Amino acid sequence: MSEPWGPHDVGGQEGGPVDTAEHDTAYWEWQIDAMVRLALKKGLISDFAELRDGIEQLSPNDYDQCTYYERWAKSLAWTLVSRGVITDAQLREQVDAVRQRQEAEAGA
Amino acid sequence: MSDAVFEIGQQVRIADRTPPVHHRVPSYVKGKTGFVERVCGMHGEPEKFIRGDGMPAQRIYRVRISQSDLWEDYSGTGRDKLEVEIFEHWLEAIE
Numbered sequence: 001m002s003e004p005w006g007p008h009d010v011g012g013q014e015g016g017p018v019d020t021a022e023h024d025t026a027y028w029e030w031q032i033d034a035m036v037r038l039a040l041k042k043g044l045i046s047d048f049a050e051l052r053d054g055i056e057q058l059s060p061n062d063y064d065q066c067t068y069y070e071r072w073a074k075s076l077a078w079t080l081v082s083r084g085v086i087t088d089a090q091l092r093e094q095v096d097a098v099r100q101r102q103e104a105e106a107g108a
Numbered sequence: 109m110s111d112a113v114f115e116i117g118q119q120v121r122i123a124d125r126t127p128p129v130h131h132r133v134p135s136y137v138k139g140k141t142g143f144v145e146r147v148c149g150m151h152g153e154p155e156k157f158i159r160g161d162g163m164p165a166q167r168i169y170r171v172r173i174s175q176s177d178l179w180e181d182y183s184g185t186g187r188d189k190l191e192v193e194i195f196e197h198w199l200e201a202i203e
Contacts, residue, residue, distance in 0.1 A: 002138035005126050012136040012179065049157035053130035083159065 006056035007063035029069040036076055044085050045076075054078045112147045112167055112196075119143055119202040120171060122194055129158045133198055137190075141202060142173035145191055153195065167196040 004010065039045045054075025058066070066074065080086050114120055124139035132154050147169055152162025175188040182188075 002124050002135040003126060004135045005128075005131070009135050011134040046161055047152055047154075047157040049130050049132075049152070049154040049162065050159075052154075053158050056130055 007060040032069045032073045045079050051075050114144050116144050120199045123198045129155050131155050142171040145170040145172040168193050
């Protein structure tokens with residue numbers, strides 16, 4: 001067997017029990033899904049392969065700790081920044097703005 | 109569209125390499141041999157979608173591999189097979 005490529009390449013390894021519990025999709029997860037499909041439709045990313053690449057480049061720690069759509073979100077953000085669609089500063093600014101709004105709402 | 113390089117029933121080996129980008133070949137089949145079960149469609153090359161357009165498209169083949177060739181100490185029957193879809197540029201003919 002060849003060396004694995006990335007934290008996802010675990011075929012044939014012992015993986016422990018599978019969590020088969022049903023779970024709802026949160027609203028923000030639908031939003032990430034919609035953004036990915038919009039980015040594909042607009043040609044901002046070329047194919048799901050590009051999103052997969054971003055996911056596979058996550059550190060093993062990030063990969064293990066993130067949920068499915070958290071991985072999508074991280075990959076989409078990284079891809080859009082690396083393609084120059086948005087800047088790292090714009091992304092940080094927007095994340096800070098959302099965080100402040102949430103904190104204000106929580107405190108209100 | 110170019111003709112298929114491999115035909116149904118032909119014995120092929122899956123390349124054992126690890127390009128540092130997304131590629132649709134799990135490590136457990138790299139370097140393994142199997143037989144072409146069917147010729148599937150075409151799709152852009154995953155490795156070339158990274159900041160690119162994936163072109164030219166590559167043909168995809170369904171390759172059938174014996175489970176006993178994949179796993180050491182496989183305890184099932186010799187008839188057990190795994191089928192995996194592999195892009196043409198990952199396959200080489202076994203003469």
